[in-house]
Amino acid sequence: MATVVDSSDPKSNFPIQYRELNYLNCSSGWKSWFFTLDHKRIGIMYLIGVTCSFFLGGLFAVLLRTELLSPDRVLMGPDSYNQMFTLHGAIMTFLVIIPGVPAAIGNIILPVMLGAKDVAFPRMNLGSFYLWMFGAAFFLAAIVLGGLDTGWTFYTPYSVTTSTAVITALLGVFILGFSSIFTGLNFIVTIHTMRPPGMTWFKMPLFLWALYATALIQILATPVLGITGLLLIVERAFHIGIFDPALGGDPVLFQHFFWFYSHPAVYVMILPAMGVVSEVIAVHSRKHIFGYRFIAYSSIAIAMFGFLVWGHHMFVSGQSRVVAVIFSAITFSVSIPSAIKVFNWLTTMYKGSIRFTTAMCYGLAFIFIFSIGGLTGLFLATLATDVHLHDTYFVVAHFHYVMMGSSLVGLFAAVHHWWPKISGKMFSEFWGRIACLGVFLGFNLTFFPQFLLGTRGMPRRYYTYLEEFQGLHIMSTCGAYLLGLSSALMAGVLIYSVYRGKKAPANPWGGASLEWQCSSPPPHNNFDHPPLAGDPYIMESVVYNEEIGGYVPVECQGDNKQSVTASGDKEA
Amino acid sequence: MKLFIPNMLANADAGFWFPPQGSTVAEHSDSVYFFILYVCTFFFVLIVSLMVLFMVKYRHRPGVEAEKTSTHNLTLELSWSVIPTLLTIVMFWVGFTGYIDMRTPPSDSYDINVIAKKWSWAFQYPNGWIESELHIPKGENVTLTMASDDVIHSLWVPAFRTKMDVVPGRYTQEWFKATRAGEYPLMCAEYCGQKHSNMISKVVVHETRGDFDKWLQQASDIHKNKSPVEAGEYFYKSRGCIQCHSLDGTPKNGPTFKGLFGSERKFADGSTGVADKNYIRQSILEPQSQVVAGFRPIMPTFKGQLTDQDITAIIAFIEAQK
Numbered sequence: 070m071a072t073v074v075d076s077s078d079p080k081s082n083f084p085i086q087y088r089e090l091n092y093l094n095c096s097s098g099w100k101s102w103f104f105t106l107d108h109k110r111i112g113i114m115y116l117i118g119v120t121c122s123f124f125l126g127g128l129f130a131v132l133l134r135t136e137l138l139s140p141d142r143v144l145m146g147p148d149s150y151n152q153m154f155t156l157h158g159a160i161m162t163f164l165v166i167i168p169g170v171p172a173a174i175g176n177i178i179l180p181v182m183l184g185a186k187d188v189a190f191p192r193m194n195l196g197s198f199y200l201w202m203f204g205a206a207f208f209l210a211a212i213v214l215g216g217l218d219t220g221w222t223f224y225t226p227y228s229v230t231t232s233t234a235v236i237t238a239l240l241g242v243f244i245l246g247f248s249s250i251f252t253g254l255n256f257i258v259t260i261h262t263m264r265p266p267g268m269t270w271f272k273m274p275l276f277l278w279a280l281y282a283t284a285l286i287q288i289l290a291t292p293v294l295g296i297t298g299l300l301l302i303v304e305r306a307f308h309i310g311i312f313d314p315a316l317g318g319d320p321v322l323f324q325h326f327f328w329f330y331s332h333p334a335v336y337v338m339i340l341p342a343m344g345v346v347s348e349v350i351a352v353h354s355r356k357h358i359f360g361y362r363f364i365a366y367s368s369i370a371i372a373m374f375g376f377l378v379w380g381h382h383m384f385v386s387g388q389s390r391v392v393a394v395i396f397s398a399i400t401f402s403v404s405i406p407s408a409i410k411v412f413n414w415l416t417t418m419y420k421g422s423i424r425f426t427t428a429m430c431y432g433l434a435f436i437f438i439f440s441i442g443g444l445t446g447l448f449l450a451t452l453a454t455d456v457h458l459h460d461t462y463f464v465v466a467h468f469h470y471v472m473m474g475s476s477l478v479g480l481f482a483a484v485h486h487w488w489p490k491i492s493g494k495m496f497s498e499f500w501g502r503i504a505c506l507g508v509f510l511g512f513n514l515t516f517f518p519q520f521l522l523g524t525r526g527m528p529r530r531y532y533t534y535l536e537e538f539q540g541l542h543i544m545s546t547c548g549a550y551l552l553g554l555s556s557a558l559m560a561g562v563l564i565y566s567v568y569r570g571k572k573a574p575a576n577p578w579g580g581a582s583l584e585w586q587c588s589s590p591p592p593h594n595n596f597d598h599p600p601l602a603g604d605p606y607i608m609e610s611v612v613y614n615e616e617i618g619g620y621v622p623v624e625c626q627g628d629n630k631q632s633v634t635a636s637g638d639k640e641a
Numbered sequence: 642m643k644l645f646i647p648n649m650l651a652n653a654d655a656g657f658w659f660p661p662q663g664s665t666v667a668e669h670s671d672s673v674y675f676f677i678l679y680v681c682t683f684f685f686v687l688i689v690s691l692m693v694l695f696m697v698k699y700r701h702r703p704g705v706e707a708e709k710t711s712t713h714n715l716t717l718e719l720s721w722s723v724i725p726t727l728l729t730i731v732m733f734w735v736g737f738t739g740y741i742d743m744r745t746p747p748s749d750s751y752d753i754n755v756i757a758k759k760w761s762w763a764f765q766y767p768n769g770w771i772e773s774e775l776h777i778p779k780g781e782n783v784t785l786t787m788a789s790d791d792v793i794h795s796l797w798v799p800a801f802r803t804k805m806d807v808v809p810g811r812y813t814q815e816w817f818k819a820t821r822a823g824e825y826p827l828m829c830a831e832y833c834g835q836k837h838s839n840m841i842s843k844v845v846v847h848e849t850r851g852d853f854d855k856w857l858q859q860a861s862d863i864h865k866n867k868s869p870v871e872a873g874e875y876f877y878k879s880r881g882c883i884q885c886h887s888l889d890g891t892p893k894n895g896p897t898f899k900g901l902f903g904s905e906r907k908f909a910d911g912s913t914g915v916a917d918k919n920y921i922r923q924s925i926l927e928p929q930s931q932v933v934a935g936f937r938p939i940m941p942t943f944k945g946q947l948t949d950q951d952i953t954a955i956i957a958f959i960e961a962q963k
């Protein structure tokens with residue numbers, strides 16, 4: 070057994086975890102963070118940014134829901150309401166869900182899972198983070214500079230004529246798009262070129278497949294959003310007549326452009342979360358994932374089909390009947406790969422040894438919520454029913470079930486699953502689970518009544534409504550308060566653990582993929598030798614060790630455990 | 642269609658999920674909805690019960706390790722890909738057939754024009770009468786031809802289960818055949834700015850065509866319902882005077898109406914006159930006979946289009962523009 074030795078380090082005689090040198094404390098001072106090229110630190114900065122955006126967007130959400138307690142004015146007038154739902158939607162989509170799992174968690178975990186030192190282009194990685202910050206700043210500027218009231222969809226000609234800060238916000242979207250493209254590019258190159266010896270495509274953890282599929286969408290679809298945004302800016306500034314019918318433009322053209330990006334973008338939101346759930350279910354059930362290849366292929370299939378279905382957002386826009394029929398047919402094809410994944414996760418649990426850790430609880434909540442979100446998509450893909458349901462609260466409920474309920478719960482699962490790795494600390498499982506329960510109940514109480522609101526005749530984006538809907542709105546608002554409190558509790562539990570938590574072992578849950586082989590938190594360079602990769606789902610390859618409070622590789626039972634936790638390269 | 646959806650499903654729970662069905666397409670739309678709902682409920686219950694079963698049965702117990710089971714099974718995986726695929730094909734098909742009906746306006750229908758603007762609806766009936774509520778007879782096909790003055794709106798009558806965007810720069814159509822007399826909300830479903838949520842009106846479905854015709858005749862009998870000045874304002878707006886004559890003093894294609902009554906007019910042929918009742922009446926019926934200096938002789942005649950009563954109302958309206 071080799072003990073890893075770094076001769077430049079004076080304390081190198083100690084086994085690595087006694088040295089306590091990791092990526093968090095290997096250097097300090099603000100410069101060591103703001104100019105870092107370490108993917109883990111960049112990921113953490115993203116995570117902080119995403120969390121702040123989430124609570125800002127969440128604050129807007131709670132205010133919106135409070136306003137809807139009554140058809141009369143509660144807190145604000147219609148102008149503020151319209152601006153608030155726009156910013157809520159735009160912040161949640163562009164600043165929380167799209168970068169959440171890929172940019173924040175992906176950045177931290179992807180290279181470690183690959184057994185690599187860093188991503189392929191560390192400088193570009195830092196660059197995309199600053200682009201993200203810059204884009205976020207434009208969004209905040211839009212709030213200050215007279216708000217934005219177009220809805221996150223920016224439909225023309227309304228967005229051409231409104232007097233609010235459309236151009237500022239669009240510049241923000243444009244910049245964020247570049248950030249997204251660069252991250253995607255970086256991930257693709259990293260996965261292609263930096264897999265360790267032994268990791269073939271089909272030995273890659275499914276989270277990486279999901280990130281790969283996501284990255285493909287990011288680089289192929291985001292440019293369309295950028296160009297659409299630019300065209301809209303040009304239209305507003307110079308009145309050229311691209312989208313504004315008063316000048317001879319076509320407002321429906323804008324919708325085609327917009328959804329050509331934004332439909333694939335919903336898969337940027339959900340695919341990484343699905344990848345997370347594949348990892349979480351397998352690890353916490355201590356089972357090999359079922360149907361590995363089907364899951365991997367279904368990620369790619371979703372990414373591909375995702376480009377062909379944008380027209381299902383426009384069944385009542387006046388597009389031709391033939392086009393609507395074709396889009397409806399293709400839309401159903403997206404539901405199949407999603408269904409496959411759900412069945413695979415369930416089968417993975419079969420005969421497992423399921424531990425209800427907080428991460429697993431979020432994983433199970435994901436399956437529950439995503440099933441509702443995915444199945445309700447069928448009502449919208451079906452032409453006859455979509456005509457009634459389009460632009461109602463049914464759609465609001467549906468996309469919150471997939472975007473907030475599934476993508477965000479996936480992000481929560483990811484944060485809890487990898488928290489020991491990221492922070493080096495264990496959080497309180499008890500309080501973590503309480504928060505999870507609160508999120509689950511609060512979420513369903515908020516959004517389930519909205520399906521009924523929608524079918525009964527409540528359009529979306531309404532500041533006031535008919536009396537008969539008040540009961541359901543009040544239920545929904547109560548749910549939102551519970552959801553808000555629970556997410557605050559969750560954040561509190563995690564932050565508390567950083568200061569008071571127990572030290573985390575290298576492999577607390579018993580995962581077999583490479584990120585569990587380096588110490589928690591990982592050293593600056595992740596691994597001292599590139600580890601040898603095997604099947605990432607052979608859970609039998611690690612066993613629980615009482616003394617360490619975590620899992621160690623089977624071959625090393627009884628040996629000097631410290632050394633193996635530092636490196637996967639057991640033969641070195 | 643009916644092959645897949647037993648009739649008994651069609652009205653199940655309609656009150657809980659939907660407002661009462663008010664049109665011929667509603668029944669089909671709802672039955673498709675319930676068909677999908679039952680399929681989805683089946684799968685959802687299946688997924689959640691399996692999940693709960695596994696959660697209970699295979700929860701971690703000290704000393705018991707996970708059992709190694711096979712990591713894939715082609716038959717199983719193919720069956721859970723193929724069965725949902727077949728079901729979605731059925732869903733697509735039933736949705737498709739209903740949609741084609743919804744989007745094909747029948748040739749023998751009663752036509753009403755709709756103008757949507759921020760934030761109100763204007764329904765124009767074949768006799769030219771414009772009203773902000775939609776009135777239709779029961780049991781007759783009605784086709785709306787819709788245009789927007791500003792941004793995109795969307796006309797939705799939940800009870801009819803139909804909806805169509807109203808897009809500026811083009812006409813869109815929506816049709817329905819109401820099956821039940823009564824009043825139903827009608828609203829704008831596409832976000833259109835500040836008062837989007839106030840863009841609510843109603844559909845009044847009259848029991849018979851006779852009732853409807855009577856209503857239309859009475860509503861459009863403007864002289865009975867309005868004061869002469871109001872009636873005059875209605876003609877000013879609805880007959881197009883507004884395009885050339887302003888009320889705020891600025892000349893457009895024609896002179897403004899502000900302060901017109903009783904003023905001294907100079908004509909293109911050099912003569913002058915006072916704008917009294919007879920002058921205005923003649924300007925409407927024979928506009929070319931006395932063209933005001935500085936304007937082109939482009940005003941059309943309204944002879945035969947306005948009755949004497951209408952003209953009296955218009956005169957009263959102009960007189961009121963001081």
Ligand code: HEM
Binds near residue numbers: 401444
């Ligand atoms: C996989 C994750 C999914 C995400 C993240 C997602 C997200 C969204 C979002 C954001 C919208 C609302 C767009 C708007 O502002 O109008 C939406 C609408 C829609 N979704 Fe999904 N969706 C997902 C899954 C599905 C599935 C599986 C289907 C169909 C089988 C589906 C079908 C639809 C349709 C047809 C609409 C348009 C509804 C309408 O506007 O009338 N979605 N989705």
Ligand SMILES: [Cu+2]
Binds near residue numbers: 793795829831833840
């Ligand atoms: Cu509107």
